[in-house]
Every structure is written in structure tokens, then in C-alpha cells.
Amino acid sequence: xxxxxxxxxAGSGLSAQSVRLNTVASNLANAxxxxxxxxxxxxxxxxxxxxxxASVASQAMGSLGGVDASAVRVRGIVESTAAPTExxxxxxPLANADGNVYSPNVNVIEEMTxxxxxxxxxxxxxxxxxxxxxxxxxxxxxxx
Amino acid sequence: xxxxxxxxxxxxxxxxxxxSKRMEVLAKNLANVDTPNYKAQDIDFxxxxxQAGSPxxxxxxxxxxxxxxxxNNSPSNDVDTSGALxxxxxxxxxxxxxxxxxxxxxxxxADNTVRYQATLTFLTGSLKDLMTAITGS
Numbered sequence: 380x381x382x383x384x385x386x387x388x389a390g391s392g393l394s395a396q397s398v399r400l401n402t403v404a405s406n407l408a409n410a411x412x413x414x415x416x417x418x419x420x421x422x423x424x425x426x427x428x429x430x431x432x433a434s435v436a437s438q439a440m441g442s443l444g445g446v447d448a449s450a451v452r453v454r455g456i457v458e459s460t461a462a463p464t465e466x467x468x469x470x471x472p473l474a475n476a477d478g479n480v481y482s483p484n485v486n487v488i489e490e491m492t493x494x495x496x497x498x499x500x501x502x503x504x505x506x507x508x509x510x511x512x513x514x515x516x517x518x519x520x521x522x523x
Numbered sequence: 524x525x526x527x528x529x530x531x532x533x534x535x536x537x538x539x540x541x542x543s544k545r546m547e548v549l550a551k552n553l554a555n556v557d558t559p560n561y562k563a564q565d566i567d568f569x570x571x572x573x574q575a576g577s578p579x580x581x582x583x584x585x586x587x588x589x590x591x592x593x594x595n596n597s598p599s600n601d602v603d604t605s606g607a608l609x610x611x612x613x614x615x616x617x618x619x620x621x622x623x624x625x626x627x628x629x630x631x632x633a634d635n636t637v638r639y640q641a642t643l644t645f646l647t648g649s650l651k652d653l654m655t656a657i658t659g660s
Contacts (some may be wrong), residue, residue, distance in 0.1 A: 394555030
């Protein structure tokens with residue numbers, strides 16, 4: 380039954396959004412991880428999404444029904460190329476010879492909005508799954 | 524009088540299939556809400572229903588002997604909605620080329636759910652009528 384594809388699609392959405400939540404958590408946790416060397420300092424990470432065929436099974440069926448069920452997946456995780464912030468902190472044990480430390484290019488406000496967006500998208504997918512489950516159960520009980 | 528269950532259920536069975544297909548398309552849109560360059564799609568219900576109900580939309584059954592009964596109207600398991608699948612015209616296009624409007628998709632999904640449930644109710648009514656006719660009570 381084609382309705383089962385909805386679970387694949389919404390499930391892929393859940394997985395992709397949770398990867399996004401994970402990167403947000405990682406970025407926020409490392410927002411203050413300073414380093415004496417600008418090349419080793421933590422860089423903000425962001426996932427890149429792309430849409431793919433829901434499953435090999437649906438691919439084998441080709442354009443059955445005329446709908447290509449495309450799910451979403453994380454293509455990869457990219458690191459931000461923005462320059463780290465330089466701070467003069469001679470008292471910091473991690474400071475370099477000039478007394479400077481470098482803090483990550485994590486924009487906390489950007490991360491928080493990203494987190495809310497990911498959370499809402501996750502909730503959307505859960506709702507889609509719940510609703511289609513209810514409808515499938517109602518269809519099973521058809522005629523009674 | 525011969526009674527075909529397919530013709531008895533009429534458009535309701537086709538409507539259920541198209542609505543289930545539409546649910547899939549909307550789920551796809553919601554899953555890809557943050558995918559760059561993803562274009563939101565939707566099914567034109569009227570066109571899809573006309574396509575699903577038209578003769579030739581399903582495969583005929585082959586008869587190889589004189590005694591075989593041909594089943595020309597046997598419906599296929601899946602409904603062909605290729606002609607009715609359209610791209611949505613974005614209200615506010617975003618810079619990453621994504622045309623999914625989450626609120627719009629949620630509304631369409633809720634709308635489709637109610638319609639699906641209504642079709643189920645109608646189908647249940649038809650089946651109950653049939654049961655009354657069979658059992659006579």
C-alpha cells in the first residue's frame with residue numbers, strides 16, 4: 380500500500396531534522412571553546428539537505444502512480460568559513476605569543492533560530508506520521 | 524440484477540485513492556521544508572479524480588477461453604495521478620530556491636485529512652447499506 384511511503388518520507392524528515400538539532404547543540408556547546416591558533420579553533424557546522432527517492436523499493440517501481448516519492452537526507456555537514464573572533468586575553472593559558480585567543484565563529488542568535496526552525500519542522504513530520512497512521516487505522520476499520 | 528461492488532462504491536473508492544496520494548505528496552513537501560532548491564508540489568484533485576475514474580486508467584483482464592469473464596473495470600492498486608501533479612506557485616520565494624510554505628502545507632494536509640475521513644464515512648455508509656440489504660436486518 381502506497382500509504383506506507385508516507386512513513387518513509389516523514390521518517391527521513393525526522394532523521395534530517397535531528398541531525399540539524401545535533402549540529403546546533405554542538406555549535407552552542409562549543410560557542411566559548413577558545414584556542415590560541417585560528418586554524419584549530421572550533422568552526423560552526425551546518426547540515427546541507429537534499430531530496431532523494433524514498434527507498435530502493437519505490438525506485439524499482441519507477442513512476443508508479445506518477446508520484447516520485449522523494450524523501451530528504453543530509454548530503455553532508457559544512458563548516459562555516461567565517462573568520463574566528465580575535466580577543467586580547469594575555470591571562471588565558473591558551474593565549475598565543477601575542478596574548479591573543481580566538482573564539483569560534485558561532486553566531487548564538489543564528490543557532491537559536493535554527494534550533495526553533497528544526498524543532499518546528501520535526502513536529503510537522505511527527506504530525507504527518509500520526510495523522511497518516513490514524514487514517515490508515517480508520518481505513519482498516521472500513522465498513523464497521 | 525448483477526451488482527458490481529466497484530460501480531456500487533462509485534467515485535468514493537477513487538476519491539480515497541487520490542486523497543491518499545495527495546497525502547503522500549504533502550508529506551513529501553513537509554519533509555523537504557528546508558531542502559535547498561526543492562519545489563513544492565500538489566495534486567489537482569479534480570483532474571486526478573477524472574483520470575482515476577476514466578476507463579483505460581486500469582488494466583483489463585485477459586480472457587483466453589470462451590467461458591472466461593472479462594473484468595474490464597478491475598481497478599489497479601495504484602492510481603495514476605501523473606497528469607494532476609503540479610508545482611505550487613510560491614507566495615514568497617526564498618533565496619535558497621525552496622518553495623515550500625510550511626503553514627500552507629500544514630493547512631493543505633489538514634484539509635486533505637478531513638476530506639479523507641469524510642470519504643471514509645461515506646464508504647462506511649455505503650457498505651452498511653449493502654450489509655443491510657444482504658442480512659435484511
